[in-house]
Amino acid sequence: MGILVYAEHDNSTIKGATLNVVTAAAKIGGDITVLVAGKGCGAAAEAAAKIAGVSKVLVADNDAYGHQLAENVADLVAELGKGYSHILIPATTTGKNFAPRVAALLDAEQISEIITVESADTFKRPIYAGNAIATVQSSDSVKVITVRATGFDAAAAEGGSASVEAVDVAKDAGVSSFVSEELAKSDRPELTAAKIVISGGRGMQNGENFEMLYKVADKLGAAVGASRAAVDAGFVPNDMQVGQTGKIVAPQLYIAVGISGAIQHLAGMKDSKVIVAINKDEEAPIFQVADYGLVADLFDAVPELEKQI
Amino acid sequence: MKVLVPIKRVVDYNVKVRVKADNSGVELANVKMAMNPFCEIAVEEAVRLKEKGVVTEIVAVTIGSKAAQEQLRTAMALGADRSILIETEEDAQPLAIAKALKAIVEKEQPQLVILGKQAIDGDNSQTGQMLAALTGMGQGTFASEVVVDGDKVKVTREVDGGFQTVELKLPAVITTDLRLNEPRYASLPNIMKAKKKPLDTVSAADLGVDFAPRTKTLKVEAPAARSAGIKVASVEELVSKLKNEAKVI
Ligand SMILES: Cc1cc2nc3c(=O)[nH]c(=O)nc-3n(C[C@H](O)[C@H](O)[C@H](O)COP(=O)(O)OP(=O)(O)OC[C@H]3O[C@@H](n4cnc5c(N)ncnc54)[C@H](O)[C@@H]3O)c2cc1C
Ligand SMILES: Cc1cc2nc3c(=O)[nH]c(=O)nc-3n(C[C@H](O)[C@H](O)[C@H](O)COP(=O)(O)OP(=O)(O)OC[C@H]3O[C@@H](n4cnc5c(N)ncnc54)[C@H](O)[C@@H]3O)c2cc1C
Numbered sequence: 001m002g003i004l005v006y007a008e009h010d011n012s013t014i015k016g017a018t019l020n021v022v023t024a025a026a027k028i029g030g031d032i033t034v035l036v037a038g039k040g041c042g043a044a045a046e047a048a049a050k051i052a053g054v055s056k057v058l059v060a061d062n063d064a065y066g067h068q069l070a071e072n073v074a075d076l077v078a079e080l081g082k083g084y085s086h087i088l089i090p091a092t093t094t095g096k097n098f099a100p101r102v103a104a105l106l107d108a109e110q111i112s113e114i115i116t117v118e119s120a121d122t123f124k125r126p127i128y129a130g131n132a133i134a135t136v137q138s139s140d141s142v143k144v145i146t147v148r149a150t151g152f153d154a155a156a157a158e159g160g161s162a163s164v165e166a167v168d169v170a171k172d173a174g175v176s177s178f179v180s181e182e183l184a185k186s187d188r189p190e191l192t193a194a195k196i197v198i199s200g201g202r203g204m205q206n207g208e209n210f211e212m213l214y215k216v217a218d219k220l221g222a223a224v225g226a227s228r229a230a231v232d233a234g235f236v237p238n239d240m241q242v243g244q245t246g247k248i249v250a251p252q253l254y255i256a257v258g259i260s261g262a263i264q265h266l267a268g269m270k271d272s273k274v275i276v277a278i279n280k281d282e283e284a285p286i287f288q289v290a291d292y293g294l295v296a297d298l299f300d301a302v303p304e305l306e307k308q309i
Numbered sequence: 310m311k312v313l314v315p316i317k318r319v320v321d322y323n324v325k326v327r328v329k330a331d332n333s334g335v336e337l338a339n340v341k342m343a344m345n346p347f348c349e350i351a352v353e354e355a356v357r358l359k360e361k362g363v364v365t366e367i368v369a370v371t372i373g374s375k376a377a378q379e380q381l382r383t384a385m386a387l388g389a390d391r392s393i394l395i396e397t398e399e400d401a402q403p404l405a406i407a408k409a410l411k412a413i414v415e416k417e418q419p420q421l422v423i424l425g426k427q428a429i430d431g432d433n434s435q436t437g438q439m440l441a442a443l444t445g446m447g448q449g450t451f452a453s454e455v456v457v458d459g460d461k462v463k464v465t466r467e468v469d470g471g472f473q474t475v476e477l478k479l480p481a482v483i484t485t486d487l488r489l490n491e492p493r494y495a496s497l498p499n500i501m502k503a504k505k506k507p508l509d510t511v512s513a514a515d516l517g518v519d520f521a522p523r524t525k526t527l528k529v530e531a532p533a534a535r536s537a538g539i540k541v542a543s544v545e546e547l548v549s550k551l552k553n554e555a556k557v558i
Contacts, residue, residue, distance in 0.1 A: 069475065070438065071447055093468040097450050100403065100438035109404045109524045112433045122527065127432055128326045132335050135527040175447035176477045179463060183470040192469075196558070220558060228487065238453070238488065239471050244429070245487055247469070253557040263325060270535055274555045276547065282540075291538035291555065294547050304544040309558060 001085035002031040005054075006077060008090045009036060009044035014051070016193040017090035019154035021147045022051055025088050026155065027117035031055045034162070035080060037073055039066030049164050052156040057164045064170050067178035068094050074101030075171035081106065081142060085120070091146040091248075092192075103144035110144045111136060115151030129244040129267035149192060150250035150271055184239050188214075191240065194223035196253045197272070199242055200235070201227035201265075203258020203279065203298055207235040212302045213257060219309050225249065225269075227259045243268035258298045261286025278302070310420035310479075311366045312355045315410055315440075316348035316384055318377040319430040332528040344380045347425025349387070350485040353492040354455060355423055356388035363457045364421075366390050370413055372406050374398055378508060385503035386495035392506070397513040399520035403431070407439035412516040414444055419480060421462065426451050426484040437484035447477035451486040 003025040008015040018034070025032045032053055036045040037060040045059040058080065064072040077098070081087040087102060089095040091113045103110035114123040115133070122137045123145065191197060198220070200213050210224070217224045225242040226235065242249055244267035254272035259265060261277070261284055269275070270289055277290035278301050287293040294301060320326055321343040326335045344352075358364040369384035369392040371377045381392040395409050414422060427434035441448035449455070449464025453472065456463045457479075465474045467486045495503070513520050541547045551558045 067473070067475075070450070071441075074442060093451060093466075096434050097438065097448075097466075100435035101442035101448070103435070104404060104407060104439035104442035107404070109402045109522065110433070110435050110439075111524060112435060126532070127529070128320070128335060128430055129432065130532055131326050132328050132529050133532050134529045137525045137527055139523045139525070173445075173447070174478075175445070175481070176475050179474040179476050181468075181471065181473040183472075232488065237471065238467050239469060244432070245427070253551070253555070264322070270532075274551070274557050275535075275538075276551070287540070288537045289535045292547055292550055293538065293540045294544065295540060296544075301544050305548065308544055308548045 002033055003028060003086045003088060004081050004084040005032060005034045006087070006089040006095065007034050007036045007044065007048050008092050008094055009038060009041060011038045011041040012043040014044055014047045016154065016190065017092050017149040019051060019157060020149040020152040021088050021090050022053055022155040023152040024114065024117055024147045025086070026053050028086055028120050030085065033058060035060065035077065037065040037076055039063055045164050049162040050158050050160050052159040054160050054162040057162050058167050059164060060167045060169060062170045064172040069176050069178060070098035070101055071173035071176050072171050074098045074105060075173055076169055077102045078105035079169060080167065084142065086143045086145060089146050091148045095146050099144060099146050106142050106144065108140040108142050108144045109138065110146065111138055112146050113148040114145055115148050129263050130270065131263065148248060150248055184237050188217055189221065189223045191223045191225055191242070191247050191249055195251050196220050196222035197225050197249050197251045198222050198255040198257065199225035199227065199259060200230055200257045201259030202229035202233065204230060204235055210236055212306070216302060216306045216309070219306060227265050256286050257302060259286055260284050261289065310364055311368065311417060312358065312364050313414060313417055313419035313422045314351050314355050314367060314369045314384065314389060315422070315424050315436070316352065316369055316371050316380055317345040317425070317428045318342050318371065318373050318380045319345045319428055322346055322429055328529055328531045332530055334526070334529050344383050345425050345428045347427060347485050349492040350487070350489050351423040351425050352384050352387045352389060353490045354485060357490060358457065359388065368392065368417055368419065370395065370410065372397060372401055372409050381508055382503050383495060385506040386500045387493065390506065392508050394508065394510045395513055395516065396510055397520050399513070400522055401520040402522045402524055403433050403435035403439055405518055405520045405522070406436050407443055408518045409513065409516050410440045411443045412518065421479065421481060421483060423483045423485065426486050437482050441482035446480055446482050448482045449475055449477055450484040452483050453486050453488045455483055455489070
């Protein structure tokens, strides 16, 4: 039957999460087809064809898909997806936006944010902010699944030589239109792809003080994240939030600075390989998950850290 | 215009849930329950639209057991005008919930349906999008700003890279993100008034929706425990551990 993987991309390059989804597809087993839907997305399709393990790339290049509007993309994926046993979609904000629509159109119950593949119909997924892990078995004939990237290694971006096939299906539901977007620009690595993440919380006191974290990040090649409290207080933009309702990260090293360690924050980072906490309150719950805890005032410790690395 | 706000009764967000010893689920007996925080934001948004004169009636709806009446009363204390309980004891999945909500949408004909972006128990983040698909409506998920303008609504959405703004034809579905608004607290007089507001109960069977899940939960386990590591005395010791022991920098 085969597996359809939806590629996350920016029309020219494939986003990292797609590679993790390909690995999840390989674990399920079966021919892997990658769908690249966008506008002027030929280069992204070429890149998708090189991913190891992919046998075919479908390209839907049309105005209707330019901004990944859920209504249009879901109609496309639901139509193309009928012939597959599984439809795998990255659990990014783009994927989470349209995947449930696809499931509903196919009368399937979606399985959200799987972290393991137990068999072709059985998966593990976190519930209750990661405080419990459910093993679920689906009896739907087409399984619509979103994949949490941190649960799977990335497939090799090079080495494959899939065929590329254009699909001429234009779906414009006509109920929504794109107005504008405001995307943060940063030269630092993407939060969800970075090997090292350093995050600041309410303890940072203001946006200017985040400079201290940026300096450390630039020395380490790290991405910078934040707690919800820091985002809500306006220190930093929303795309930096790590947690149950923000981004899920699992880097090699996560450094939490001035973050207390609420369960909703832990939900986004507790699968990191090594966790460091810098907090002046030795009772802070973050120390319960930290491999290395430093009880110190961050305004002394962070500049010192920058000097020593 | 009328707004429909589907809300969900969940374990209070402050509770650290425990997995049951037999791995059949999480311990829900004697656990504090509350309205899903994202649903509170949905109710608040509806109330603000009413205060602005855009909305004339707010209907709250929930699918769940009798106990969920409590959350409907809370929604009415916060400003919903009336509410509907679709009663079931079944562990309904988002698809079935969306089908039940579709039946209510057909009956009530709201111009806007505002839901939470995710429920903090199932963490599925599906219901709103499914309802939108089943009714053919446009959707503005993860909303951080909602502006109704005639027969359209502009929704600014929180996305991975920042923000995206879309325009939807009404009727439309919106799901709320955390920063859309800060919900108010219900005042005592409003809690008293809410007791007199209408609360209709519909049985799930009457809607003709099959609530039996097709996804079976085989088991629920606690996540691999992460044990606390060590405390280091100085930045110097920290850097040395990261370099030589953990080898991550
Ligand atoms: C539905 C819902 C979803 C949520 N989703 C998320 C989410 O996705 N992500 C998230 O992060 N939160 C989320 N939260 C919020 C979460 O519950 C916490 O409120 C939040 O994580 C707290 O952020 P914080 O640790 O920065 O702030 P605080 O809890 O205020 O902690 C600040 C810490 O800084 C320390 N500190 C202060 N000054 C210094 C100093 N000079 N030096 C060293 N340490 C210092 C303090 O000791 C304290 O431990 C959510 C909440 C709800 C209800
Ligand atoms: C009594 C009961 C017990 C359950 N026990 C378990 C369990 O132990 N383990 C388990 O894995 N699953 C259980 N479930 C099922 C699980 O909670 C479903 O996943 C859930 O019903 C829908 O998923 P969600 O809330 O995560 O949806 P989401 O799509 O994340 O919800 C988003 C939004 O949809 C709306 N919404 C969702 N549900 C309802 C509703 N019922 N009524 C009105 N609006 C709603 C709300 O606005 C909500 O903010 C149970 C369900 C019920 C009713």
